[in-house]
Amino acid sequence: MRDFNLAQETCQLAIRDVGGLEVLINLLATDEIKCKIGSLKILKKISQNSQIRRAIADLGGLQTMVCILDSPDKELKCLSAETIANVAKFRRARRTVRQHGGIKRLVCLLDCVPDSAALTVEQERDVEVARCGALALWSCSKSTRNKEAIRRAGGIPLLARLLKSPHENMLIPVVGTLQECASEKSYRVAIQTEGMVEDLVKNLSCDNQELQMHCASAIFKCAEDKRTRDLVRHYAGLQPLVSLLGKSENKQLLAATTGAIWKCSISMENVAMFKEYKALEILVGLLTNQPEEVLVNVVGALGECAQQPANRTTIYKSGGIPPLVNLLTGTNQALLVNVTRAVGACATEPENMAIIDRLDGVRLLWSLLKNPNPDVQASAAWAICPCIENAKDAGEMVRSFVGGLELIVNLLKSNNGEVLASVCAAIANIAKDEENLAVITDHGVVPMLAKLTNTTDDKLRRHLAEAIARCCMWGSNRVAFGEAGAVAPLVRYLRSKDPSVHQATAQALFQLSKGPNNCITMHENGVVKLLIEMMGSTDEVLQEASAGCVANIRRLALANEKARYS
Amino acid sequence: MSEMSAMNRKLIQNLAETLSKQVKRFNKTEAECLIRLFNGLIGDQTERRVGNGLDRGKFRNVLHKTFGMTDDMIMDRVFRAFDKDNDSYVSVKEWIEGLSVFLRGTLDEKIKYCFDVYDLNGDGYISREEMFHMLKNSLIRQPTEEDPDEGIKDLVEITVKKMDHDHDGRLSYADFDKAVREENLLLEAFGTCLPDAKSIQAFEQHAFQEPLEH
Numbered sequence: 001m002r003d004f005n006l007a008q009e010t011c012q013l014a015i016r017d018v019g020g021l022e023v024l025i026n027l028l029a030t031d032e033i034k035c036k037i038g039s040l041k042i043l044k045k046i047s048q049n050s051q052i053r054r055a056i057a058d059l060g061g062l063q064t065m066v067c068i069l070d071s072p073d074k075e076l077k078c079l080s081a082e083t084i085a086n087v088a089k090f091r092r093a094r095r096t097v098r099q100h101g102g103i104k105r106l107v108c109l110l111d112c113v114p115d116s117a118a119l120t121v122e123q124e125r126d127v128e129v130a131r132c133g134a135l136a137l138w139s140c141s142k143s144t145r146n147k148e149a150i151r152r153a154g155g156i157p158l159l160a161r162l163l164k165s166p167h168e169n170m171l172i173p174v175v176g177t178l179q180e181c182a183s184e185k186s187y188r189v190a191i192q193t194e195g196m197v198e199d200l201v202k203n204l205s206c207d208n209q210e211l212q213m214h215c216a217s218a219i220f221k222c223a224e225d226k227r228t229r230d231l232v233r234h235y236a237g238l239q240p241l242v243s244l245l246g247k248s249e250n251k252q253l254l255a256a257t258t259g260a261i262w263k264c265s266i267s268m269e270n271v272a273m274f275k276e277y278k279a280l281e282i283l284v285g286l287l288t289n290q291p292e293e294v295l296v297n298v299v300g301a302l303g304e305c306a307q308q309p310a311n312r313t314t315i316y317k318s319g320g321i322p323p324l325v326n327l328l329t330g331t332n333q334a335l336l337v338n339v340t341r342a343v344g345a346c347a348t349e350p351e352n353m354a355i356i357d358r359l360d361g362v363r364l365l366w367s368l369l370k371n372p373n374p375d376v377q378a379s380a381a382w383a384i385c386p387c388i389e390n391a392k393d394a395g396e397m398v399r400s401f402v403g404g405l406e407l408i409v410n411l412l413k414s415n416n417g418e419v420l421a422s423v424c425a426a427i428a429n430i431a432k433d434e435e436n437l438a439v440i441t442d443h444g445v446v447p448m449l450a451k452l453t454n455t456t457d458d459k460l461r462r463h464l465a466e467a468i469a470r471c472c473m474w475g476s477n478r479v480a481f482g483e484a485g486a487v488a489p490l491v492r493y494l495r496s497k498d499p500s501v502h503q504a505t506a507q508a509l510f511q512l513s514k515g516p517n518n519c520i521t522m523h524e525n526g527v528v529k530l531l532i533e534m535m536g537s538t539d540e541v542l543q544e545a546s547a548g549c550v551a552n553i554r555r556l557a558l559a560n561e562k563a564r565y566s
Numbered sequence: 567m568s569e570m571s572a573m574n575r576k577l578i579q580n581l582a583e584t585l586s587k588q589v590k591r592f593n594k595t596e597a598e599c600l601i602r603l604f605n606g607l608i609g610d611q612t613e614r615r616v617g618n619g620l621d622r623g624k625f626r627n628v629l630h631k632t633f634g635m636t637d638d639m640i641m642d643r644v645f646r647a648f649d650k651d652n653d654s655y656v657s658v659k660e661w662i663e664g665l666s667v668f669l670r671g672t673l674d675e676k677i678k679y680c681f682d683v684y685d686l687n688g689d690g691y692i693s694r695e696e697m698f699h700m701l702k703n704s705l706i707r708q709p710t711e712e713d714p715d716e717g718i719k720d721l722v723e724i725t726v727k728k729m730d731h732d733h734d735g736r737l738s739y740a741d742f743d744k745a746v747r748e749e750n751l752l753l754e755a756f757g758t759c760l761p762d763a764k765s766i767q768a769f770e771q772h773a774f775q776e777p778l779e780h
Contacts, residue, residue, distance in 0.1 A: 033762065038751050073763070 021055050028064040033073055040068075040079035047086035057093045066102040069109065074125045081109060081132035088139040097140055103149040106140070109133030110158040127170070130162060134173035141180040150177075151186055160194040168208045175203065175211060179218035188222045197228055201237035204244065209253050212244060216256035220297075223263035232260075233270050242277040251291055258286070258297035265304035271311065280305055280314045287323035296335045299327065303342035312349045321346060321355045328364035333371075337379045340365060344383025353390040357397070362387045366401050369408060374416040381411070381422035388429040395433030405430070405439050412448040417457055424449070424463035431470035438474060446477050450484030458498040465493060465504035472511035479515050487512055487521040494530040499539065506534055506545035513552035523553055578602065585659060591666035599773050604661050619655035632769055633761040639700065640757040643683040647759075669766050673746075676753060676760060681742050683759045692737040692756075697722045700756040725755065 027039040043061070046052050056062070065087075068080040084102065088094045097103065110133050112126040119127065137155065140146045150156075162174045178196070181187040191197060200215045219237070222228040232238065241264070244257040261279065264270045274280065283305075286298045302320065305311045315321065324346070327339045343361060346352040356362065365387065368380035388394045398404060408430070411423045427445065431437040449471065452464055468486060472478045481487065490512070493505040509527065512518040522528075527549070534546040582597035592600065607624055620628075625645050629635045635644070648656045648664035656664070667675045682688075686696045701718055729737055729745040729752065737745075746753045754760060761769070 034751055034754075041751075 021052070021059060021061075025056065025059045025061045025064065028061065028068065033071070033076060036068060036071075036076055037073075037079060040065075040076070040083055044079055044083045044086065047083055050089070053087045053089060053093065056087050057090075057096060062087060062093060062096045062102070063100050066097060066100045066105060069102070069105040074129050077109060077129050078132040081106060081129070081136040085132070085135040085139045088136065091143060094140050094143040094146055097136075098143070098146050098149050103137075103140060103146055103155075104153045106133045106136050107150060107153040107155040107158065110137075110155065110162060112162075127165075127167075131167075131170045131173065134159075134162065134170065134177060138173045138177045138180065141177050144184070147181045147184050147187070150181065151184075151190075156187070156190045157194060160190075160196050160199075163196055163199040168206065168211055171203060171206075172208070172211050172214065175200070175214040175218060179214050179221060182218050182221035188225055188228070191218070191222050192225065192227050192231060197222070197231040197237075198235045201232060201235040201240070204237060204240040209247065209250055213250070213253040213256045216241065216244065216253065216260045220256055220259035220263055223260060223266070226267065229264050229267040229270060232264055233267070233273065238264065238270060238273045239277055242274065242279045242282070245279070245282045245286070248286065248290075251294060254286075254290070255293045255297060258283070258294055258301060262297045262300035262304065265301050268308070271305050271308060274305065275308075275311060275314070280311060281318045284315060284318040284320035284323070287320065287327070292330075292332050292335060295327065296332065296338055299324070299335065299338040299342050303338055303345055306342055306345035309349070312346050312352060315346060316349065316352050316355070321352055322359060325356055325359045325361040325364065328361065328368065333373045333376055336368060336371065336373075336376045340368060340376070340379040340383040344379075344386055347383065347386040347390055350390055353387065354392075356387065357391050362391065362397060363401055366404050366407070369411060374414065374419050377411065377414070378416065378418040378422045381408070381419065381426045384426045385422075385429050388426070388432075394429075395436055398430055398433070398436055399439075405436060406443050409440050409443040409445050409448065412445070412452065417460055420452060421457070421460045421463045424452075424460065424467040428463060428466040428470050431467065431473070434474065437471065441471070441474055441477060445471060446480045447484050450481055450486035453486045453489035458496055458501050461493050461496065462498065462501045462504045465490065465501070465508040469504065469508040469511045472508070472514070478512055478518065481512060482515055482518040482521060487518050488525050491522055491525040491527045491530070494527070494534065499537075499542075502534055502537070503539055503542045503545070506531065506542050506549065510545040510549040510552070513549045516556050519553045519556045522549075523557075528553060578605075581658065585662045589662050589666045591670045592662065596774055597662060600662055600665060601658055603773055604658050619657040620661065621655055625656055633765045635758065635761075637757055640683070640759050643686070644759055647679060647682045668761065669770065673750070673753075677743050677746050678739075680746075680753055680759055681739055684742075684756045690739065692742065694722055694726065694736065697725060697737075697756065701725075728752075729755075 024039045024043055027035045030036065043056065047056055062084065065080045065084050068076055071077060084097060084106070088097055110130050112130040113123065137150060141150060159174055159178060162170060163178075165171060165174075178187070178191065182191065200218050203211055203215045206212060219228070219232060223232065241257055241261050244253065248254050261274065261283075265274060280302070283298050283302055286294065290298065302315060302324070306315060324339060324343055327335065328343065330336060330339070343356065343365065347356055362384070365380050365383050369377055371377055371380070388398065391397055408423060408426060411419060414420055414423070427440065430440065449464060449468055452460070455461060455464070468481060468490070472481065490505055490508055493501055496502065509522060509531070513522065531546040531550050534542055535550070537543055578598060578601050582594050582601055586592050586594045586597040589597070604620070607620060607628060622642075622645050625648070626641045629641050629644060635641050645656070648660050650660055650663075667679050671679065681692070684692050684696065684700065686699065698718060701721055726735065726737075729741055731741045731744050732738065
């Protein structure tokens with residue numbers, strides 16, 4: 001045995017012979033600690049090669065390495081964990097580790113005290129063991145089931161404790177693991193409640209770009225939740241994020257940073273601070289010459305910021321509109337969703353709309369309605385609404401898109417609720433122009449809208465009712481809606497809890513009530529009582545529409561009676 | 567035990583105190599235990615013969631039974647390393663000193679100790695011939711092999727290449743020291759001459775657990 005020892009050491013210098021793997025793995029199974037150490041020292045190095053990793057896994061090496069984690073010898077634990085970290089870089093290996101109880105044992109390795117000022121030699125060894133454990137867990141955590149296993153083994157509080165370490169080489173695997181796992185909601189909650197956001201923010205300002213990237217990534221994933229967004233602001237994390245935008249050569253770091261800024265911008269208070277730190281101008285500068293993964297996030301951030309009117313002006317002044325419109329020609333779905341949202345938000349300002357129009361932005365949005373991805377379709381349709389509202393000669397503009405009206409009416413055949421709601425909203429805007437209303441009527445918009453009325457989705461109900469209200473104002477559409485059975489379902493909308501649904505529905509009913517048959521239908525469906533309640537609302541539009549509708553019904557009833565008695 | 571006169575006990579205690587101060591690895595109690603163990607191993611002897619100490623056979627017995635060593639040649643060398651004054655007996659002082667390195671030595675002390683074990687002729691160098699001699703039995707001989715020594719010769723060459731830093735064809739103490747510091751598994755490259763962790767633990771537990779008995 002001692003000779004194998006010797007031979008192994010010199011083999012390290014010699015060319016790595018893959019045939020030696022069986023021998024190495026056999027050595028791992030012996031009882032001799034020195035044999036195991038020698039073998040692992042070699043395996044650790046050569047397992048960086050992907051073919052060798054597979055071979056090691058095939059020969060059952062992982063099972064043995066997991067058993068070695070139980071050994072009391074710390075050097076052995078470290079070497080074993082580090083080798084597992086290298087081998088577990090493919091899926092089957094990660095599964096094997098879990099199936100043999102590896103996750104539990106690796107989590108146990110994390111138990112140490114990392115940050116006392118003066119560590120004894122033993123404690124330093126414990127810290128090294130924990131670091132190796134974290135490396136292994138980082139590799140393993142790419143599998144969803146392993147993320148769950150780590151949590152169940154009590155890994156989260158231990159990771160939280162290690163997060164307080166001052167050493168970068170400990171922090172990198174720990175944050176790496178956390179950010180990998182942060183795709184799971186349970187981890188995001190834990191990151192908030194165990195006070196980890198503070199540590200993540202603190203490390204944004206360290207010197208190590210890899211660490212900064214992982215911290216930003218973790219924040220990116222966690223900031224989906226409002227509480228995290230507030231915590232980031234509370235611990236003064238927004239400023240360091242903006243500073244990191246300066247490191248634009250490191251694309252991975254930039255993608256993580258812009259991602260974090262995007263999600264943090266969902267909260268208005270954060271947007272206000274970003275504005276102070278001049279983040280908007282920097283973001284606009286990043287709209288060109290960046291890889292797609294960066295652009296998605298930059299545009300996402302701009303889209304969120306553009307929900308505030310003042311920021312729309314800033315974007316305009318920084319020259320942000322032309323590059324945004326330019327991005328509408330891309331093919332990356334996620335990017336398109338974000339761009340349309342951003343452009344839509346900007347289009348609510350007339351000065352922005354002028355540029356968008358000049359650059360043919362509305363036509364580009366319209367052609368996105370042809371995109372096979374429903375998220376893109378919906379997002380484009382939402383964006384079209386403010387464009388029509390704010391463009392000069394909107395009606396003329398819409399008519400100029402060849403086949404455009406037919407295209408959008410046909411989207412009413414979609415199965416996707418978001419698409420339907422957005423298209424109805426767009427149609428409500430289109431129908432403001434009489435000529436266009438005539439065209440879409442020709443394309444069969446009335447029966448299509450009527451077919452959609454049997455829904456309980458409040459968002460759809462609201463925009464559908466708006467569309468119906470507008471479409472009533474042409475020719476015999478009113479009557480057609482009645483014949484298509486749209487009236488009775490609309491009455492039911494009044495029972496919804498959403499006040500915007502009430503308003504839209506009342507307006508639709510008011511328009512419909514100008515047709516006598518519709519009045520009868522409405523009355524039969526008990527609309528009067530509901531409308532009388534609405535009349536007492538504080539919403540003036542609702543009051544007026546409800547009253548107008550009831551009045552029409554009443555007038556019909558009176559006329560009826562008069563006819564009977566004359 | 568009933569023969570242990572008060573004077574004997576006092577002697578042992580004094581000896582323990584002196585030795586533990588000199589050797590520093592063991593405290594007074596532990597040194598006492600080791601002395602009693604030593605006495606027990608020598609057996610029932612008169613004062614005069616106790617003065618000589620453990621002979622080679624009894625010492626090798628200890629190595630074999632307590633520490634699991636099996637290689638004759640190595641055990642011999644270990645005896646030589648313990649027996650510093652070369653009188654073929656391990657005195658109680660040599661016993662305590664040897665054990666302090668054996669059980670609890672620092673890396674420095676262990677390097678020196680191993681080097682002494684491996685330097686068969688004591689000339690301050692481990693030569694190729696000595697290496698050959700020590701590694702002779704480590705490779706399994708194939709029956710069809712023409713020159714059964716060829717494998718060992720190759721092994722020796724690899725070793726020299728790895729460890730001989732001043733390139734004089736043999737390992738000086740400095741060479742050995744440097745090589746072990748770079749790769750600590752090379753400490754016992756030529757043979758197991760130190761006990762493993764389990765044996766150490768078992769020995770200490772057994773020896774130190776009941777200080778008044780043996």
